[in-house]
Amino acid sequence: MGMRIGNSAATGTAQGVGASNWQQRQQSVKDLMSALQAGDLGSAQKAFGSLPGASNIASSGGNSPLAQVGKALQSGDLAAAQQAAQAWQSARSGHHHHTPAPSAPVAAGATGSSSPTTGTGTVLNLTA
Secondary structure (H helix, E strand, O other): OOOOOOOHHHHHHHHHHHHHHHHHHHHHHHHHHHHHHHOOHHHHHHHHHOOOOHHHHHHOOOOOHHHHHHHHHHHOOHHHHHHHHHHHHHHHHOOOOOOOOOOOOOOOOOOOOOOOOOOOOOOOOOOO
16 A cells, blocks of 8 residues: 655645745835835836736735735825835734733643644645
């Protein structure tokens, strides 16, 4: 009896593409924020346009701060784009992952583990 785990080369390639897309998005976001801080509408529009899925983000009708940035840039409203970017940065900085404090101390001699698990994990992509 055996289990076949997917082609590791294909999995590695898919992971590489995902990492590349993530890096491209991160760089585009950095470029966008730099252009907005500098007050450079043209560069901000170009940076937003280089975001993967940018045309869908701005035209989705969504109210996310990133969609608001895109809408403002499409209309040429630099001040609104800057305000939306500030809201987006505030929202992003508020989403740090913290381990919550225990609600009650664990009594000495109690069974079980009270220490939270933190850190990074490994994601496995197994195909049966």
